[in-house]
Amino acid sequence: MTTTFICNARREPFPHATSRSPLPSDLCGALLDWFEGDAPWKLRIASFYEQWEMHLDAAALPPHVQSIVSDEVATNLCSGLLLPIGARLPRLTEVTAHKLLPGQTIRIHNDHLDDGETHxxxxxxxxxxxxxxxGLLMLFGSATATDVRRIVRPLHGSSFAFEISPRSFHAVSTIASGERYTLVYSFKDVGQA
Incomplete structure (x- = not known):
């Protein structure tokens, strides 16, 4: 299932990369059908967001989408998106899915925790x-809302990879209509000094 894709890597405002189609389109379509159907979403409310979430574990996934959490998919994503932004030995820690509905937003944050995930x-x-x-992904040069440096559209099949650090400030603008779905692969770089 190795997919060849083109990565666009940047260093500012923090190391990140984008790509148009890192996963097979038929797998994306099947997963989206399941997300829109009977996937077991749970509402989560935190200090800077409200969203629907679920942990993706192969044993709990329908058989036709289990490969989304496979080592092969994770390795392919790492090679194509994380290595170009400086990761050395990224290891997958978890895969989750997020759903945002109208009125929901994710305010400015950086995902950084000491001894937490790195990418x-x-x-x-x-x-x-x-x-x-x-539902636009906004990248910031600081924790200030007016310091927007880049906007990334949530186009179907596209990806965004980033290094988690004290300066990786980002947010998602309020959903006006529709349902916005995101797969989230979290990694810890065991090769970091």
């Missing part, structure tokens, strides 16, 4: 998403 890869699964629906 994330987000894969968007959204049918025909448009800017007027909101």
């Amino acid at each position: 994330r890869i987000l894969v968007q699964l959204n049918r025909g998403w448009s800017d007027k629906q909101g």
